[in-house]
Amino acid sequence: MKDQSTEENILKAAISVFQKKGMAGARMQEIADEAKINKAMLHYYYKSKQKLFEAVFRQAFEKFAPHINQVFNSDKSVFEKITEFTDSYISFVMENPYLPNFLIQEINNNPEFADLFFGSEIAPNPLRFKKQIEDEIEMGILKPIDPKQLLLNLFSLTAFSFVGTGLVRGILNLDEKTFKSMMEERKILIPKLLINSIKK
Amino acid sequence: MKDQSTEENILKAAISVFQKKGMAGARMQEIADEAKINKAMLHYYYKSKQKLFEAVFRQAFEKFAPHINQVFNSDKSVFEKITEFTDSYISFVMENPYLPNFLIQEINNNPEFADLFFGSEIAPNPLRFKKQIEDEIEMGILKPIDPKQLLLNLFSLTAFSFVGTGLVRGILNLDEKTFKSMMEERKILIPKLLINSIKK
C-alpha cells in the first residue's frame, strides 16, 4: 500500500465537512479537496455518499454515546453523575463543537435510519438510571421526581448552548470569549442548579 | 389578478419545505408541488431560491422574536416573565415544531446573513432585562445571579426538547404521546425549577 492513511484521511475530511454542512449540504468534491485526493477515491474506499455519511454518523454516535452511558450505567451516585456528566460533556463538546448539532440534525431528518442506532448495542438504555432514581428517592436522598424530566433538564442545560450557539450568541450578544467563559461557569452552575432542585 | 393567493400559497409551501429540510435540503420542485403550481411561478414571485429562503427566514424570525421580546421588554416581574415565557413558548413551539430548529440551523450555517437580523429593529435587546435583574437583586427579591446565565437556562430548558426531539426521544425511549405530556408538565416544572433557584 502506498499510503495506508488515505482511507483515514477521507474519513477525517468527511467528518469535518458532513458535521459542518450536514448530509444535504455536504459536497463530495469538497470532501475530496479537504482530503487532498481525487474524488474517485471516495467511491473506491466508501461506495457512495450515503455510505460515507453513515461512517461519519456512526463515528459521531459512538463518540457521543459513552457520555450518556456514563450517566446510565456507572455506579456513581446521582449527584456525582450530574456533576461529572456536566463537566465532561461540556469539555467534550467544546472540543467537538459541530458534533451534537450534526447528530440532532441528521436524526431529525432521518428517523428510520436513526432507529437503527437506538435499537443497537451501543445505544444508551435509561432503565438502570430510572431504577437508581427510584432507589435514591426511597432512601430519602432525593425528592420524588421523574427521572425522564431530570435527564431532559440535564441534557437541555448542557447541550442547548452549543446546538443553538448562533441564535444564543445573537440574542444575548456574546462574543466568543464571553461565550466560552460562560460555558466554563456552567460546569459548576448546572450541577448546582439541578442537585439543589432534587436533593431532599 | 387570477388568484391573489398564489404568492401566499408559495410562501406557505416554502415555509413548510424549508423548515423541514433547510436551505440545502429543500428543492424548488417540491415547493412548487406543495403549492400546486408550476416551478416557474416560484421565480415569477420570488426571484431565486435564496430570495424565497430569505422570505421564509424573515417570517420565522418575526414569529419567534416576540416571545423573546416579551421577556426583554414587558413590565412584568422576573418571576412572571419566566412563568409566562415558558408557557407561551412551549405552546407556540408545539404548534410550530420545525421553527426553532430551522432558525438555529440556518443561523449556524449562515452567520453573516443572520447578523443582518440581530442588528435590526425586530432583534431582541437584552439590556432592559439585565437592568431589571440588577434592580430585583438590589431590592432583595433575587439572589445575585448572572442575567445571561438565567436566560440561557430558560432558553435551554424550553427549547432543547424540541430542537433535539429525535435524539431526546431516541435516548429516553419516548413515544409521541409521552413526549407531548412531558412538554405540558414542563410548563410548570421549568418555572418552578428556575424561580426556586433564584428567589432569595
Added chain:
DNA sequence: AAATAGTTTAACCAAATGGTTAACAAATGT
C-alpha cells in the same frame, strides 16, 4: 524480473437542480 494485486488519476456520464424563455390565458383599463 515478470506477474499480480492494490491504489490513484483524468476524463467522462447521467441525473438532478435552479433558472429561463416564449407562448398562451386571464384580467384590467380605455
Added chain:
DNA sequence: ACATTTGTTAACCATTTGGTTAAACTATTT
C-alpha cells in the same frame, strides 16, 4: 371591442453533482 398588463404553463438550458471507467502507477508476490 381592443390593447395592455398580469398570471401561468410547458419546454428548455446550463451547471452542479454523485458516480463510473479505463488507463496508469505503485507495491507486493513469486
